[in-house]
Amino acid sequence: MIEETRTVFWENGQVCMIDQRILPDTFAINRYDTYQQVADAIQTMVVRGAPAIGAAAGFGMAVAAQNSRATSLEALREELHRAAQVLAASRPTAVNLFWGIRRMMQVVDNPAHDSVDRLRTAMLAEAQRIADEDIETNQRMGANGAALVPQEATIIHHCNTGSLATVGWGTALGVVRSAWQQGKKLHVLVDETRPRLQGARLTAWELKNLGIPHTLIADGASGHYMRRRGVDLCLVGADRIAANGDAANKIGTYNLAVVAHENWVPFYVVAPFSTVDLSTPHGDLIEIEERAAEEVTHIGGVRIPPEGTPVGNPAFDVTPNHYITAIVTEYGVVRPPFNVNLRKIADQIAQERERAQA
Numbered sequence: 001m002i003e004e005t006r007t008v009f010w011e012n013g014q015v016c017m018i019d020q021r022i023l024p025d026t027f028a029i030n031r032y033d034t035y036q037q038v039a040d041a042i043q044t045m046v047v048r049g050a051p052a053i054g055a056a057a058g059f060g061m062a063v064a065a066q067n068s069r070a071t072s073l074e075a076l077r078e079e080l081h082r083a084a085q086v087l088a089a090s091r092p093t094a095v096n097l098f099w100g101i102r103r104m105m106q107v108v109d110n111p112a113h114d115s116v117d118r119l120r121t122a123m124l125a126e127a128q129r130i131a132d133e134d135i136e137t138n139q140r141m142g143a144n145g146a147a148l149v150p151q152e153a154t155i156i157h158h159c160n161t162g163s164l165a166t167v168g169w170g171t172a173l174g175v176v177r178s179a180w181q182q183g184k185k186l187h188v189l190v191d192e193t194r195p196r197l198q199g200a201r202l203t204a205w206e207l208k209n210l211g212i213p214h215t216l217i218a219d220g221a222s223g224h225y226m227r228r229r230g231v232d233l234c235l236v237g238a239d240r241i242a243a244n245g246d247a248a249n250k251i252g253t254y255n256l257a258v259v260a261h262e263n264w265v266p267f268y269v270v271a272p273f274s275t276v277d278l279s280t281p282h283g284d285l286i287e288i289e290e291r292a293a294e295e296v297t298h299i300g301g302v303r304i305p306p307e308g309t310p311v312g313n314p315a316f317d318v319t320p321n322h323y324i325t326a327i328v329t330e331y332g333v334v335r336p337p338f339n340v341n342l343r344k345i346a347d348q349i350a351q352e353r354e355r356a357q358a
Contacts, residue, residue: 005029006135006167008047008056010128013066015059017047020164024205035064035083042090042097045196049165050239050275051134054096058127060087061104065123076116080108080123092287093248093316095240095277100130131167137272138169140330145175145235145270148326148333152185153232156222156260159193159250160202161237161270172235172270173203175328180212188214189225193250195295195313219252226263234260238271238327245321245338246283247271251314257323266325273329273349276342283318291315 008017014031015038022028030046032038038060041047047056064083070076084101091097107126113119149155155176159165162173170177180186188207193199200216207214217225225231234256240248247253247269260267280286293311297303327334331348334341 006131007049007052007164008059008167009131010059010062010124013063015056015063017041017056018164019046020048020202021046023164024201032060033063033067035060035087038063039087039090042087048198049160050094050096050237051138051166051171051272052164053091053094054100054274055127055131055134055167057087057097057100058104058130061101061108062124062127065120068120070116073114073116073119076119077108080105084108091289093239093289096272096274099274103130134167134272135169137274137330138166138171138174139178141171141270141272141328142169142174142178144330144333145172145268145328146178146182146184148233148266148268148328149175149179149184149186150232153179154187154189154225154230156189156191156225156231156234156256156265157203158191158199158219158234158236158253158256160198160206161235162203162206164202164206165237170206171237171272172268173206175235175268175270176207176212177210180210186212188212189222189231190214190216191219191222191252191256192216193252194219198250219255222256223259223263226259226265231260231263231265233266233268235268235270238269238275239316240280240286241269241271241276241327241342242280242283242286242318243276243278243339243342244282245324245327245334245336245342246286247319247321247324247327248283248286248288248316249319251317254317254319254323257319261323267319267323268326268328269319269324270328273331273345276329276346278343278346283320286316286318288317289315 019028019030113122162170191199238247291313296311
C-alpha cells in the first residue's frame with residue numbers, strides 16, 4: 001500500500017476511499033459528494049473493515065452537513081438525522097459503523113453549535129478526529145499485541161485487518177507490523193478468506209508491500225499447518241465483540257479458532273475498544289449479515305456451481321469466548337473473564353472522560 005495514502009480521507013469537500021474491490025490489480029481512489037454515495041460504498045464494500053467503516057460513516061455525516069442546502073439549523077439537523085439512518089442501514093454487523101454515527105450525532109444534537117456554519121464546521125472536525133484517532137489507536141494496539149509475539153514466530157492471519165481495514169496501520173495485521181518493526185523474525189500464513197478473498201487479494205498485497213514474509217494458504221489448510229508445520233499464534237480482527245467476549249468476525253474465524261484450540265495454539269482477537277458492544281450480552285444476539293449469492297457462485301465473474309444452486313452466504317460468524325486466548329485493545333491485553341475485564345476497561349474510560357470534563 002502507498003504508505004502516505006489513508007484508506008478513507010477528506011479532500012476538497014469530498015469523501016475519498018481506496019476502492020478495495022479492484023485490488024490488487026488496480027489502485028484507485030473513489031470520491032463521493034453525498035452521504036447516499038458513502039452508504040452505497042460501505043454496502044458494496046468499496047470500504048470494509050470495522051474501523052474503516054466507522055471513519056467512513058463519520059465522513060459520510062460530514063459531507064451531508066457540508067453539502068446540505070438547509071438554511072436553518074433545525075432543517076440541517078433534520079437532514080442529518082435522515083443521513084444517519086441511511087448510513088446505519090448500510091451494513092448491520094460492524095458495531096464501529098454505529099459507534100461512528102453516534103459520535104457524529106452527539107455533535108448534531110449539541111446546542112453549543114448554534115448556527116448552520118458552526119455545525120458544519122464541527123461535523124467535519126469530528127469526522128477528521130475519528131480518522132486521526134484510528135491510526136493512533138491502532139499503533140497502541142500494535143505495541144500491546146507485539147509483546148505477545150515470540151522473537152521468531154509463524155502466525156496465521158484471517159481476512160484483512162491491515163491499513164485497508166482501518167484508516168491506517170491496522171489491527172491484527174498492525175500487530176504483525178509492530179512486531180516486524182521491532183526486528184522479530186516472522187512468517188505469516190495468510191488464509192485466502194472465501195468468498196471475497198480478502199486474504200488473498202488484500203492481506204497478501206499489504207504484506208508484499210511491507211516486505212514481511214508470508215505464504216498464502218487455503219482456508220481449509222490451517223489445521224494441517226498447525227498440526228504438521230508448527231504455528232505459534234493466530235491473529236484476527238473483529239467487527240463486534242459482545243459483553244462476554246464472544247467475537248463476530250469474517251466468516252471462517254470460528255473454524256480457525258476451533259482448530260487452534262484443538263492444537264493448543266493461542267488465538268488472539270485484536271480490535272479497538274470501540275468494537276466492544278457491552279449492550280449485547282453474548283454473541284448469539286449479534287445480527288449476522290447475509291450477502292448476495294453471487295459472491296459464492298461466481299469467481300472473477302465466472303459461475304462455478306450449476307445454475308440455480310441454493311446458496312447461503314453469511315458474511316460473519318461468532319467465535320465463542322472460550323476459544324479466545326485474549327483480546328488486544330489500545331488499553332492493553334484483556335484476558336478472561338472477559339465479562340468482568342471488558343467492563344473494567346469501560347468503567348476506566350468513563351472515569352477518564354469525567355476527569356477530562358471536570
